[in-house]
Amino acid sequence: MNIAVVGTGYVGLVTGVGLSEIGHNVICIDTDEKKVTRMKLGESPIYEPGLDELMTKNIKEGRLQFTTNHAEAFEAAHAIYIAVGTPENADGTANLTYINQVVEQIATYVKKDIVVVTKSTVPVGTNHSIKEKLNALLPTETKAEVVSNPEFLREGSAVYDIFNGDRIVIGADSKEAAALIREINEPFGIPIYETDICSAEMIKYASNAFLATKISFINEIANVCEKVGADVEQVAVGMGLDSRVGTQFLKAGIGYGGSCFPKDTKALKKIAENVDYDFGLLSAVIEFNNKQQRKLLDQAVADFGSLEGKSIGVLGLAFKPNTDDIREAASLTIIPELLRMGAHVKAYDPIAIENMKKVLPTEIQYTGSAVEAIEDTDLVLILTEWDEFKSLSLEIFVKKMKSSFIYDGRNCFSLEAVQEYDINYYSIGRKMLNKSNLATNKN
Numbered sequence: 001m002n003i004a005v006v007g008t009g010y011v012g013l014v015t016g017v018g019l020s021e022i023g024h025n026v027i028c029i030d031t032d033e034k035k036v037t038r039m040k041l042g043e044s045p046i047y048e049p050g051l052d053e054l055m056t057k058n059i060k061e062g063r064l065q066f067t068t069n070h071a072e073a074f075e076a077a078h079a080i081y082i083a084v085g086t087p088e089n090a091d092g093t094a095n096l097t098y099i100n101q102v103v104e105q106i107a108t109y110v111k112k113d114i115v116v117v118t119k120s121t122v123p124v125g126t127n128h129s130i131k132e133k134l135n136a137l138l139p140t141e142t143k144a145e146v147v148s149n150p151e152f153l154r155e156g157s158a159v160y161d162i163f164n165g166d167r168i169v170i171g172a173d174s175k176e177a178a179a180l181i182r183e184i185n186e187p188f189g190i191p192i193y194e195t196d197i198c199s200a201e202m203i204k205y206a207s208n209a210f211l212a213t214k215i216s217f218i219n220e221i222a223n224v225c226e227k228v229g230a231d232v233e234q235v236a237v238g239m240g241l242d243s244r245v246g247t248q249f250l251k252a253g254i255g256y257g258g259s260c261f262p263k264d265t266k267a268l269k270k271i272a273e274n275v276d277y278d279f280g281l282l283s284a285v286i287e288f289n290n291k292q293q294r295k296l297l298d299q300a301v302a303d304f305g306s307l308e309g310k311s312i313g314v315l316g317l318a319f320k321p322n323t324d325d326i327r328e329a330a331s332l333t334i335i336p337e338l339l340r341m342g343a344h345v346k347a348y349d350p351i352a353i354e355n356m357k358k359v360l361p362t363e364i365q366y367t368g369s370a371v372e373a374i375e376d377t378d379l380v381l382i383l384t385e386w387d388e389f390k391s392l393s394l395e396i397f398v399k400k401m402k403s404s405f406i407y408d409g410r411n412c413f414s415l416e417a418v419q420e421y422d423i424n425y426y427s428i429g430r431k432m433l434n435k436s437n438l439a440t441n442k443n
């Protein structure tokens with residue numbers, strides 16, 4: 001099958017590469033010329049383990065091409081996938097500017113019947129309005145069908161997810177269009193769930209909102225655990241043994257970030273508001289997550305008093321490990337606040353430093369290693385659970401830091417391991433290991 005994929009971000013590029021790997025002829029279009037030039041050489045513009053290799057392979061085998069030219073890309077396409085961004089508007093609603101641009105481009109360049117597949121996360125009703133607009137703009141003899149095919153991949157494991165997802169959702173009103181998209185996807189060997197368009201659009205938002213709720217729930221449990229002397233890690237294991245609860249997404253920490261959970265929870269709240277429904281539970285999840293992202297900061301202020309003049313090492317800038325994405329990361333909440341309070345910040349991340357430099361170019365002292373970031377510091381904050389941090393020897397903290405205060409927002413170390421050292425260790429939902437009575441550190 002010939003497929004055109006519009007937009008080569010995390011979703012478009014990985015989808016395009018995945019579809020070519022299962023045998024389709026794929027042409028990916030992006031308006032960003034620099035990106036397209038790199039991709040033609042087999043270089044991924046995003047950090048995603050395994051992606052470069054798979055791109056190069058499929059380019060060489062002649063199934064994967066890149067262009068900035070929509071007309072060329074649409075010419076032979078049996079289906080056009082839309083995978084452009086749907087960022088957040090200031091009021092929390094989804095911004096459909098890029099989607100609308102693609103609709104115009106399809107209407108301008110498509111000359112035959114076409115099936116348009118929406119991969120982007122869009123509010124319920126968007127696919128119906130895409131179909132209406134297209135059929136109004138296309139010549140009368142040409143017909144467009146629209147299929148909602150939301151994406152569930154995670155950044156950092158996107159290549160794995162595209163071939164090993166739990167389900168592929170196909171939302172369609174037309175049996176023929178649904179059959180075409182089923183046929184395209186069947187080689188993935190992933191269970192396919194067919195439904196109507198509105199339900200497919202809602203499945204995407206409901207899934208992300210549910211996962212965000214699960215994270216906020218375990219984080220609230222963690223906060224109570226700290227106060228009653230329970231250990232959230234053990235509580236999560238015990239809860240997960242019940243298959244109705246499940247073991248995943250019960251990792252307590254400093255809240256969820258990334259380009260989707262924060263944006264999609266707000267968009268769903270707005271979708272409900274637009275039909276006069278107050279989604280109170282979701283509002284609480286969003287509000288609580290904002291507080292949880294500040295948790296280490298609040299704890300540091302409570303323990304140290306003023307942070308002015310303190311040297312603080314930050315380990316981890318990305319919103320989660322194995323990605324260079326810092327969108328809505330806890331680091332973006334915490335670091336500016338530390339700087340405002342007069343602290344000196346040294347920061348290290350294995351791959352997200354370049355992205356952080358675009359936001360805070362001079363205010364932070366970026367280091368080339370984790371060890372340099374912790375050297376001579378009064379306090380270290382761990383914001384992302386990179387394996388590189390988890391495998392650091394705890395002795396290094398004792399040797400290199402001015403005084404060994406580690407505030408771990410991702411529970412990278414076991415309490416048993418930390419207990420072996422002279423370290424003051426605060427983590428999420430677990431006992432605080434307070435070796436040198438923190439009260440004496442207050443300014």
Ligand SMILES: NC(=O)C1=CN([C@@H]2O[C@H](COP(=O)(O)OP(=O)(O)OC[C@H]3O[C@@H](n4cnc5c(N)ncnc54)[C@H](O)[C@@H]3O)[C@@H](O)[C@H]2O)C=CC1
Nearest residue numbers: 007008009010011029030031084085086098120121151155
């Ligand atoms: N990032 C993720 O892990 C996931 C994202 N999603 C959803 O997928 C959609 C895309 O997200 P990302 O891939 O993160 O976006 P992104 O922002 O990384 O990439 C979008 C790309 O589209 C290009 N573009 C914009 N307008 C264009 C046009 N008219 N023609 C050609 N290219 C155009 C941009 O230059 C950019 O390269 C969003 O709706 C998002 O919510 C869904 C699941 C996972």
Ligand SMILES: O=C(O)[C@H]1O[C@H](OP(=O)(O)OP(=O)(O)OC[C@H]2O[C@@H](n3ccc(=O)[nH]c3=O)[C@H](O)[C@@H]2O)[C@H](O)[C@@H](O)[C@@H]1O
Nearest residue numbers: 151152153154155249250251253255256257258260319320
């Ligand atoms: O719509 C999307 O864009 C995607 O959003 C998430 O994927 P992603 O944001 O890449 O990453 P996750 O692994 O879900 O992590 C999101 C955030 O939640 C946090 N998290 C996750 C799991 C957990 O147990 N605890 C926890 O705090 C992570 O640290 C991270 O900040 C979903 O997992 C994907 O299914 C979805 O396709």
